[in-house]
Amino acid sequence: MDELLETKRRVGMALKLRIFRNMFKQGIQSMWRNKSMGLASITSIAAVLMILGIVLVLILSINNVVNDTKLKFDEIEVFLEDQISREQMTKIEDTAKNVPGVVSVIYRSKEQALDLMKEDWGEDAYLLEDLETNPLPNSYIIKVEDIELADNLVNSIKTLDGVEEVKYYKDIIDKLLNFASYIRIGGMIIIAVLVFVSIFIISNTIKLTVTSRKREINIMKYVGATNSYIRGPFIIEGVFFGIVGALFSIVVVYFAYRYLYLNMNESFYNMFTFYLIPPESIFSDITVIFLTLGAGIGAMGSMLSLKKFLNV
Amino acid sequence: MDIDSEVIYLIRFVNVSKEYKNGVIALYDINIEINKGEFVFLVGSSGAGKSTLIKLLLKEEGITRGKLYLNGTDITRVPNRRIPFIRRQLGVVFQDFRLLPNKTVYENVAFAMEIIGASPRAIRRRVPAVLSMVDLSRKASSYPDQLSGGEQQRVSIARSIVNNPPVLIADEPTGNLDPETASDIMKVLVDINNRGTTVLMATHAKEIVNSMRKRVIALENGRIIRDEEKGGYGFEA
Numbered sequence: 001m002d003e004l005l006e007t008k009r010r011v012g013m014a015l016k017l018r019i020f021r022n023m024f025k026q027g028i029q030s031m032w033r034n035k036s037m038g039l040a041s042i043t044s045i046a047a048v049l050m051i052l053g054i055v056l057v058l059i060l061s062i063n064n065v066v067n068d069t070k071l072k073f074d075e076i077e078v079f080l081e082d083q084i085s086r087e088q089m090t091k092i093e094d095t096a097k098n099v100p101g102v103v104s105v106i107y108r109s110k111e112q113a114l115d116l117m118k119e120d121w122g123e124d125a126y127l128l129e130d131l132e133t134n135p136l137p138n139s140y141i142i143k144v145e146d147i148e149l150a151d152n153l154v155n156s157i158k159t160l161d162g163v164e165e166v167k168y169y170k171d172i173i174d175k176l177l178n179f180a181s182y183i184r185i186g187g188m189i190i191i192a193v194l195v196f197v198s199i200f201i202i203s204n205t206i207k208l209t210v211t212s213r214k215r216e217i218n219i220m221k222y223v224g225a226t227n228s229y230i231r232g233p234f235i236i237e238g239v240f241f242g243i244v245g246a247l248f249s250i251v252v253v254y255f256a257y258r259y260l261y262l263n264m265n266e267s268f269y270n271m272f273t274f275y276l277i278p279p280e281s282i283f284s285d286i287t288v289i290f291l292t293l294g295a296g297i298g299a300m301g302s303m304l305s306l307k308k309f310l311n312v
Numbered sequence: 313m314d315i316d317s318e319v320i321y322l323i324r325f326v327n328v329s330k331e332y333k334n335g336v337i338a339l340y341d342i343n344i345e346i347n348k349g350e351f352v353f354l355v356g357s358s359g360a361g362k363s364t365l366i367k368l369l370l371k372e373e374g375i376t377r378g379k380l381y382l383n384g385t386d387i388t389r390v391p392n393r394r395i396p397f398i399r400r401q402l403g404v405v406f407q408d409f410r411l412l413p414n415k416t417v418y419e420n421v422a423f424a425m426e427i428i429g430a431s432p433r434a435i436r437r438r439v440p441a442v443l444s445m446v447d448l449s450r451k452a453s454s455y456p457d458q459l460s461g462g463e464q465q466r467v468s469i470a471r472s473i474v475n476n477p478p479v480l481i482a483d484e485p486t487g488n489l490d491p492e493t494a495s496d497i498m499k500v501l502v503d504i505n506n507r508g509t510t511v512l513m514a515t516h517a518k519e520i521v522n523s524m525r526k527r528v529i530a531l532e533n534g535r536i537i538r539d540e541e542k543g544g545y546g547f548e549a
Contacts, residue, residue: 218410219412223399223428224399224400225396226393226396
């Protein structure tokens with residue numbers, strides 16, 4: 001009895017394999033027959049993905065800048081009044097240290113501040129030599145994990161006695177985040193439109209194949225072919241177009257970006273004070289995204305083009 | 313199960329009506345029982361309902377009222393994914409042959425077996441046997457446009473029976489052929505019938521029906537007006 005079941009199972013598997021092989025063969029055949037239209041689909045998918053690549057690089061760069069900036073501006077400067085008392089200072093220090101997310105609280109005296117300033121000014125530091133009194137205040141430098149969450153801390157410290165001013169760069173970060181989210185949303189919209197367009201292009205190409213094989217499909221239906229058997233070769237065809245288009249655009253985007261990176265990175269840094277993302281680190285992302293999208297676009301396109309032909 | 317289930321009819325229409333969406337009533341209260349091994353002519357003028365009746369069997373059109381059984385199974389309403397498996401029990405031959413022009417005779421017939429996933433060995437064994445049954449062994453590697461009408465129709469018959477369906481449905485199979493070729497085709501169909509396949513043939517060809525003396529079901533305006541063993545065409549020309 002078990003043996004019989006086992007045999008049945010094996011025969012069933014063989015049947016499925018054979019059916020799949022037939023579908024594959026038909027898919028390849030029909031692609032070969034419609035070479036020029038296939039080329040058109042591959043080109044259109046590749047073009048769409050290349051534009052997508054530009055958008056993607058832009059989004060990734062902006063993310064990079066935002067994260068970079070967040071790390072750079074993780075400090076809150078608390079400037080103190082000159083006649084501040086010991087207790088007042090301890091109070092400020094304790095308040096800051098008790099807030100979760102605070103990494104460190106460091107005291108910086110007038111003199112240290114001036115030294116730092118001289119360092120920053122470099123060649124022009126001699127201008128500071130002539131100062132009779134040090135105009136800089138004493139201060140606390142509070143480092144936080146996430147500058148986004150610093151508002152409460154700042155508000156509670158501001159009101160303490162002996163605090164002259166609190167400075168942090170939240171507004172810069174906010175502006176940057178805003179900008180980044182606009183870019184992201186804009187990019188998503190562009191990508192969605194492009195994906196939609198390329199699904200449409202693919203489905204039209206495959207529709208040509210379908211129409212030229214209408215007779216065959218009709219006969220297949222009468223002989224008792226299942227819908228998935230009929231659909232199979234077309235989906236294989238669409239996915240193949242998608243994958244080839246994707247591979248093509250991966251190569252183009254990768255090398256174009258690498259070229260840009262190798263030749264422009266330094267001048268880019270001088271202009272905008274941040275570095276481009278190294279091409280190696282986007283390569284795997286782009287490969288996965290492009291292949292998935294390409295195959296998905298191909299499959300969707302062919303299903304769309306077949307919908308009306310299968311209802312017999 | 314019905315009470316008279318000792319006799320399982322191969323095809324059974326019970327009070328079947330078909331009304332198209334545009335309001336045309338194509339079939340009205342049809343009752344037909346066809347036994348295994350029968351040869352049945354379906355006659356009537358154009359628009360009498362022959363094509364609709366065949367479309368109902370092939371599940372190309374839904375049934376408005378009544379019940380339809382195939383080989384004891386109720387196929388009145390079936391989900392779409394089951395339709396291919398119903399069609400595998402029905403070989404179909406059309407007036408216009410419907411062969412694939414870019415495939416040889418052999419490939420056209422093998423195609424029907426590939427679709428249902430038959431093994432290459434089974435295909436290699438079965439296709440030549442069926443081709444010799446319709447007397448086309450010598451034309452196996454010809455393309456359809458190199459064949460006469462009668463030969464093309466024999467290819468299409470070979471394709472329809474290659475998977476051994478219990479029923480062969482022929483819709484005007486001689487409609488495009490001259491009388492002599494038509495009688496060749498009839499010989500093939502009778503031969504297939506003699507091997508145990510039930511044949512249901514819709515036709516206009518009065519002479520053929522009259523000369524064969526088989527069961528005749530006559531339709532007029534969507535109703536059965538006559539169903540007799542060893543009948544003739546019966547309509548005035």
